[in-house]
Amino acid sequence: MNYDALKLKTSFSVTLTPLLKKMEAQGLLLRTRSSVDERSVIVSLTQKGYQLRDQTVDIPGKIGSCIRSETQFSVR
DSSP: OOHHHHHHHHHHHHHHHHHHHHHHHTTSEEEEEOSSOTTOEEEEEOHHHHHHHHHHTTHHHHHHHHHHHHHHHHOO
């Protein structure tokens, strides 16, 4: 593993772990250690997590359409 890959892997886990812990505390996901590699964590949604995902699935598209609309009006 080169330095950039190691740096990316480290920064990913450092910034993602607190978010995953909060989501786990809210009952949205489960984190379990891999039986194959203890360094890996398997993240899976709970039923509550799936319900939230279903409620929010349209949000990225709606944000994107708002940004595109604003861009069309501001371009001269």
